Amino acid sequence: MSRNSNISSTQENYLRRMKHQQYRIKIIQILIFFVFLGLWETAVQLSWIDGFIFSSPSRIWKTFAGMWEDRSIFLHMGITVAETLISFALVVVLGISMAVLLWYNEELSRVLEPYLVVLNSLPKSALAPLLIVWLGANMKSIIVAGISVAVFGTILNLYTGFTELSPDKIKLIYTLRGSRRDVLTKVILPGTIPLQLSVMKVNIGLCLVGVVIGEFIGARQGLGYLIIYGSQVFKLDWVIMSIMLLCMIAMVLYGILNLIEKRCLRRR
Amino acid sequence: MKPLLELAHVSYAYHSKNGETIALTDISFQVKKGEFIAVVGPSGCGKSTLLSLISGLLLPESGSVLFPWATQQVEDDYVQECAAREHCDNRNVVQAGTGFRDKIGYMLQKDHLFEWRTIYKNVILGLEIQKKQNEESLAKVEKMLKDYGLYRFRDARPSELSGGMRQRAALIRTLALDPELLLLDEPFSALDFQTRLTVCDDVASILRKEKKTAILVTHDLSEAVSMADHIVVLTKRPATVRTILELDFEEKNLTPFERRNAPEFKMYFNQLWKEMDGNEQKQ
Numbered sequence: 001m002s003r004n005s006n007i008s009s010t011q012e013n014y015l016r017r018m019k020h021q022q023y024r025i026k027i028i029q030i031l032i033f034f035v036f037l038g039l040w041e042t043a044v045q046l047s048w049i050d051g052f053i054f055s056s057p058s059r060i061w062k063t064f065a066g067m068w069e070d071r072s073i074f075l076h077m078g079i080t081v082a083e084t085l086i087s088f089a090l091v092v093v094l095g096i097s098m099a100v101l102l103w104y105n106e107e108l109s110r111v112l113e114p115y116l117v118v119l120n121s122l123p124k125s126a127l128a129p130l131l132i133v134w135l136g137a138n139m140k141s142i143i144v145a146g147i148s149v150a151v152f153g154t155i156l157n158l159y160t161g162f163t164e165l166s167p168d169k170i171k172l173i174y175t176l177r178g179s180r181r182d183v184l185t186k187v188i189l190p191g192t193i194p195l196q197l198s199v200m201k202v203n204i205g206l207c208l209v210g211v212v213i214g215e216f217i218g219a220r221q222g223l224g225y226l227i228i229y230g231s232q233v234f235k236l237d238w239v240i241m242s243i244m245l246l247c248m249i250a251m252v253l254y255g256i257l258n259l260i261e262k263r264c265l266r267r268r
Numbered sequence: 269m270k271p272l273l274e275l276a277h278v279s280y281a282y283h284s285k286n287g288e289t290i291a292l293t294d295i296s297f298q299v300k301k302g303e304f305i306a307v308v309g310p311s312g313c314g315k316s317t318l319l320s321l322i323s324g325l326l327l328p329e330s331g332s333v334l335f336p337w338a339t340q341q342v343e344d345d346y347v348q349e350c351a352a353r354e355h356c357d358n359r360n361v362v363q364a365g366t367g368f369r370d371k372i373g374y375m376l377q378k379d380h381l382f383e384w385r386t387i388y389k390n391v392i393l394g395l396e397i398q399k400k401q402n403e404e405s406l407a408k409v410e411k412m413l414k415d416y417g418l419y420r421f422r423d424a425r426p427s428e429l430s431g432g433m434r435q436r437a438a439l440i441r442t443l444a445l446d447p448e449l450l451l452l453d454e455p456f457s458a459l460d461f462q463t464r465l466t467v468c469d470d471v472a473s474i475l476r477k478e479k480k481t482a483i484l485v486t487h488d489l490s491e492a493v494s495m496a497d498h499i500v501v502l503t504k505r506p507a508t509v510r511t512i513l514e515l516d517f518e519e520k521n522l523t524p525f526e527r528r529n530a531p532e533f534k535m536y537f538n539q540l541w542k543e544m545d546g547n548e549q550k551q
Contacts, residue, residue, distance in 0.1 A: 168380055174325055175374035176394040176445070186393065190384045 055240040063237040076242075079222040080211060081249060083139060087146030088207040092200060094147065095154030100184065102155070103162045120152035125213050137218035145214030150206035154199055161195040162188050197261040204253045212246065223249075270336035271298040272449060272481050273322065278331035280317055290506035291317045294331070297500055297509060299449075299481060301337060304472075306484045306492035308540065309502030315485040318507075319451045322483070324369040338368035338448075370398075373447030375455045379438035381426035387437050388413070388422040394445045405444065412440045416470070432463040432470075439471060443478060450475065450482040456491065468495065468524045476521075489544065493536045494524035501543045511543055 007015075037057045043049045044056035051059060067073035102109035128145050135141035165188060173183045215224025223242040230238030278295045281288045291314035299305050307315055320326040322333055381390045391409055395401045413419040416436050418429075426434055435455060442450065455471070456464045472495055475482055486492050492499050499513040517532050527533055 166380075168376060168378060169382070171325070172376060172380045173397065175323060175376065176397050176441075177370055178397040182397050186397065187382070191382070193384065 053236055055237045059237050060241045060244060063241050075221055076223050076226050077245060077249070079139075079219075080208075080215065080224065080246075083142050083146060083211045083214075083222065084204070084208045084249075084253070087143045087150070087211060088200075088204050090143070090147050091150045091154055091203055091207060094151050095158055095199075095203075096196070098151075098155045099158035099162060100188075102159045103184070103188065104180070109159060116152055116156055120156055124149045124210060128213050128217050131214070132218035137220075141218055142211055142214030142222070146207040146210035149210030149213070150203040153206070154203055157199045158192070158196065161192045161199075165191050194261075194265060197257070197264060201254060201257045201261060204257055205250055208246070208250055208253065269301065270340045272301045272303075272335065272337045273299040273483075274334040274336055275322070276332050276334065278318075278321060278328045278333060280314070280321060280326065280329050282317075292321070293506045293508050295502075295507070295509055296331075297512060299483060301448075301481055302479060304475070304482050304484070304495060304497045306486060306496035306499045307502060308486060308489060308492045308499060308544070309507055310504050310544070311487050313502050313505045313507040315487075315502065315507075316453050318502075319374065319453050319483065319485055322449075323372050323374050323451055325374075335368040338371070342367070368448070371446075371448040372451060373442040373445060373449070374451045375438060375442050375453060377454045378458050379426070379434040381434055381437055381441075383426055386423050386425065387418060387429065390426065391422075391437055391441045391444060394441055398445065400445070405446075408446075409440065409444050412443060416440065416474070430463070431459050432467045435459060435467050436470060439474065443474070443480075448481060450480050452482060452484040454486050455484075457486075457488075464491075465525055472524050489540050490528065490533075490537060491524075493533060493540060494527045499540060501540065513540060513543070 040054075041057045044051040044054065044059075064073065067076075102112065124145065127148055128141075131141040131144050131148075135144060169187050169191065170183050173187055176182075178186065211222075212224035212227075215222040216228050219225040223246055226242045227239050230236060230242065275295050275297055278292060279290075280292045281290045283289075295318065297305075307318060309315055317326065321328050324333075381387070382393070385393070388409075391413065392401065392406070395405050395409070410419070413422055416439075418433060418437055418440070421429055421433065426437070429437065435458075438455070452471075456468055459467060468491065484492070484495060493515065497515060499515065501510045501513060502508070503510045513536070515532075515536055517527060517530055519530065522530060
């Protein structure tokens with residue numbers, strides 16, 4: 001249905017205003033970033049703050065370029081991103097299957113509820129040292145750390161979403177002589193896709209948090225390791241560059257999921 | 269011919285922590301094949317519960333829901349089969365009553381079309397669940413979509429359709445499974461008055477054409493009088509059958525809308541009104 005053919009002038013005005021506002025917001029967002037970088041650089045150059053502990057955009061860039069030369073930056077970023085993606089994938093699988101299991105068995109869900117709530121609010125950084133001891137200082141424990149941050153919230157959110165679906169829609173399946181399995185595959189899972197996507201959007205960030213926590217304690221590679229190592233040898237350029245890279249990674253991962261969400265919802 | 273459905277002293281109560289709520293007590297009536305029965309009663313008296321009991325979503329606490337006609341059919345087949353063969357297996361006869369439940373179509377108050385499916389996918393949901401998607405059943409769905417003016421919208425999403433069209437789509441979803449007995453749970457209550465009259469006419473003519481037996485639950489007395497052959501009047505909760513009103517219009521085969529203008533309409537309506545009123549007084 002194309003409505004472009006006869007737009008009234010007031011509608012046209014409205015659309016133009018909306019577009020202008022959108023541009024303005026984008027421009028201001030980008031401006032803030034560059035003004036911040038500019039101020040930072042100037043402050044260091046004019047010795048308002050100490051570049052040794054506060055670093056500066058130019059120092060960060062130099063560090064980054066150096067690590068690009070010797071390829072070590074790819075290793076650290078790649079490791080962190082890979083660990084995040086693996087733990088995210090496992091969170092998706094574990095989260096959905098556990099939520100389905102709880103939905104299938106209401107008694108089980110009532111039994112487990114307090115445990116899930118406690119595990120969800122427990123600061124996962126407290127678990128990281130244990131994981132290292134139990135699983136060893138390797139990728140396994142870092143991935144588990146990533147999972148541990150995201151998985152309990154996922155289960156709780158999805159399960160709540162599953163149970164909040166209209167009981168009449170479920171009754172409809174039964175009136176069509178469907179089984180509980182049909183309720184799951186025809187109503188619960190397809191009906192909560194928007195929820196699943198929005199939960200996952202939050203989760204990928206949480207997985208990154210968990211992975212960095214894990215890398216703090218038990219890694220020889222990765223951005224988390226770089227931050228800890230940099231702070232220990234007082235190479236704060238490394239630390240701050242890693243933080244910047246983490247920001248970028250978080251933004252890109254979120255952006256990808258946002259895109260997937262938009263595409264999925266448009267198709268429906 | 270044996271009745272299609274027989275309710276014998278059916279009772280049901282809901283249980284919760286705060287006590288039990290008796291919804292239905294000692295409900296008995298029969299429905300013959302091809303009849304249109306309306307069930308009326310004050311709101312919250314357990315009309316929907318009654319349909320759930322008939323369809324088997326709930327099981328009665330006492331009394332029984334029987335399908336004598338279906339049982340008879342299976343028995344007849346059994347006798348014939350026995351005559352032809354030496355070995356006999358009476359397992360089918362025992363299951364006859366519950367087996368008929370697959371032949372019951374149930375239409376809920378709202379259409380509950382799924383927004384994540386197209387109209388076509390919504391309409392074949394029942395066939396999909398019962399794994400009955402075959403050439404014959406799909407052709408029948410196509411034909412119904414065409415007959416009831418929805419073919420153009422088969423790839424549209426439910427939200428793009430008007431209330432009346434959605435209700436018709438829901439009806440096709442129910443009819444796609446080719447039910448012998450249709451349970452209609454206030455299927456028009458979500459529609460505005462004008463749409464309601466037209467959809468009412470549509471549904472009545474569809475049901476007549478497809479020769480279906482139907483039980484309509486409603487709190488709208490005029491709707492009941494305009495559609496039904498018999499009206500079962502329930503009392504307030506705990507509901508029991510107060511009376512069964514036989515409607516006999518001089519002119520047969522009137523549409524619901526035409527019935528509303530027939531001379532008998534007012535008489536039956538008043539009669540029904542009095543029954544319902546007495547209902548209130550007694551409480």
